[in-house]
Amino acid sequence: MDGIASPGLVREVKQRLQRIHTDGILETGYIEEFIEDAPFSIFPTISNTERPDVVAARLLEGRAAIFIGGSTTVLIVPHLMLESFQSAEDYYSHPYYATMLRFLRLFAF
Known part of the structure; x- marks a missing residue:
């Protein structure tokens, strides 16, 4: 999938994930709390789905997907209104x- 997503987006996601220091991650909601831009906004900046076809479509649109081991939910960034x-x-x-x-x-x- 190299060349579809912006290298800057991939780099930013990796940096935000590396800044997480916690004892355990049980669900994607934990990750979402740590990496979202505006936690008090009524509009989401991170979307989630359990559908593989949606994840594939978003990846082909140039988004980044974050998979958590043991969870069926995938985070997709960025989410547009x-x-x-x-x-x-x-x-x-x-x-x-x-x-x-x-x-x-x-x-x-």
């Missing part, structure tokens, strides 16, 4: 139809 209006099923629909549904979700919000 507009991604909150996407559904995993959008990838299986016709692009025009999926775009229309995203606009409808945004309008409803």
Whole structure:
């Protein structure tokens, strides 16, 4: 996957993970608390999923994924606000139809 994600993004994720000093990590939520930019923001900057197809799609979009051993949840960074209006099923629909549904979700919000 070399060359898809920005080297700066990968470097930043690695640096943030190396700064974590704790006795144990039981779930991805622990990691999320340590590495997020704005912990008090109402908008997420880190997304999570258990779906392999979503992780693969985000990796192909140039994002970084953080896997935790023993957990089925994967963290994906960065998370853009507009991604909150996407559904995993959008990838299986016709692009025009999926775009229309995203606009409808945004309008409803």
